[in-house]
Amino acid sequence: MTDEPNAAQRQFWNSDFGDKWVTFQTDLETLHAPMNTPLLARAAIRPGMQVLDVGCGSGSVARRAAVLAGGGGGVTAVDISEKLLDTARAIAVSEQSAHVEYLLADAQTHPFMPASFDRIVSRMGVMFFGNPVAAFANLLHAARPGAQLSAVVWRRGDENPWFSIPTGAAIRHLGPIASDPDAPGPLAFANADRTVALLTSAGWVDVRADPMQVILETRGTAAEAASSVGSLGPAARIMEAKGATAAQASAIVADIDAGFRRFETDLGLRVPVTMTLLSATAPA
Numbered sequence: 001m002t003d004e005p006n007a008a009q010r011q012f013w014n015s016d017f018g019d020k021w022v023t024f025q026t027d028l029e030t031l032h033a034p035m036n037t038p039l040l041a042r043a044a045i046r047p048g049m050q051v052l053d054v055g056c057g058s059g060s061v062a063r064r065a066a067v068l069a070g071g072g073g074g075v076t077a078v079d080i081s082e083k084l085l086d087t088a089r090a091i092a093v094s095e096q097s098a099h100v101e102y103l104l105a106d107a108q109t110h111p112f113m114p115a116s117f118d119r120i121v122s123r124m125g126v127m128f129f130g131n132p133v134a135a136f137a138n139l140l141h142a143a144r145p146g147a148q149l150s151a152v153v154w155r156r157g158d159e160n161p162w163f164s165i166p167t168g169a170a171i172r173h174l175g176p177i178a179s180d181p182d183a184p185g186p187l188a189f190a191n192a193d194r195t196v197a198l199l200t201s202a203g204w205v206d207v208r209a210d211p212m213q214v215i216l217e218t219r220g221t222a223a224e225a226a227s228s229v230g231s232l233g234p235a236a237r238i239m240e241a242k243g244a245t246a247a248q249a250s251a252i253v254a255d256i257d258a259g260f261r262r263f264e265t266d267l268g269l270r271v272p273v274t275m276t277l278l279s280a281t282a283p284a
Helices: 007-013 016-023 025-043 060-069 082-095 132-142 161-174 192-201 222-232 234-242 246-263
Strands: 050-054 074-079 100-104 117-123 143-154 205-217 268-281
Touching: 016 025, 016 082, 016 222, 025 060, 025 117, 025 143, 025 205, 025 268, 050 060, 050 132, 060 074, 060 082, 060 100, 060 117, 074 082, 082 100, 117 132, 132 143, 132 192, 161 222, 161 234, 161 246, 161 268, 192 205, 192 268, 222 234, 222 246, 234 246, 246 268
Parallel strands: 050 074, 050 117, 074 100, 117 143
Antiparallel strands: 143 268, 205 268
8 A cells, every 4th residue: 555645546547447448538539529629718728838738638638739839839748547648649649749748647746847837727637636735736836827727527416417327327226335525536526616615725816617518429329328338437436346246237237328318319429418617827
C-alpha cells in the first residue's frame, strides 16, 4: 500500500479498465464530442495562448485547443494513464496534429512551471482527485494572473439518464453498494455547490457552475450501448463490487438495453443529459 496521492486512480486508469477505455475510444469520443464546443467556447482560447488540458484522455480537446492557440501558442495535455496517452499520441501522429505536448503526470501534484498557462480546460477529467482543493490550488499555481479555468463535469444522476439507467438496473438485481458520493470518480462533482466551494477554497475567483444541456450521441443501437456501459460504466462497478454472476450481468445489460430504447433514432442513441460547465479565474 502506498500513500502517494491518487495512487488508486493511477492504478485504476493503467489497469484492464484503461485497456477497455482504449478499446471503446472511438465510441466514447462520439459520445462525448457534443461537450467540446461549449467547453472551448467558454474557454475562449485565442492565438498565442498556452493551454493546459487536465485529464486529456485520448486528446480530442487538446487537439482542438491547439488549433485555436495557433502556431504562436501551445497545449500541454496531461493524464495519469499511460495507456490513454499512448492512444492520444498515436491519433496526433495520424492526424498530423501540432503544438500539443502529452505529459504523463498527476495534475494534483505535478510541479508545473509557475504562472505558465493562460487557459486550463478539462472535459470530465478533474473529478478523480483525492484532494480536490490541493489539486485546484496546484493548477492555480500554474495559471497566469487572470487565467481562466473551464471544465465540464457530470451532474446529478436524476439529470443524467446515461448514469441513472445503468445504476438503477444494477441495483435492482444486486442491491446498492456502500459509497461516498464525494469520493473520486465520475460523479464526485455532481453537487455543483460543493464544487464551487472547492474551487473557491483553492483560491480561484469568479467561480461559476452553470447547467449545460447536451445530447450524448452513439452510433449504435440501445443493445450495443448497453453492452458498452455494462463493461465501463457505473453498472460495471456495482457488478464488480457485488461479484455478479454471468446470468446477473446478462440480466442487467438487458435492463439497460430496455431503458435506453426510448432514446434510439435512425442515427443511433440520442440521450439528453444536463452537465455542469465550470469556470473560474486566477486572481490578477
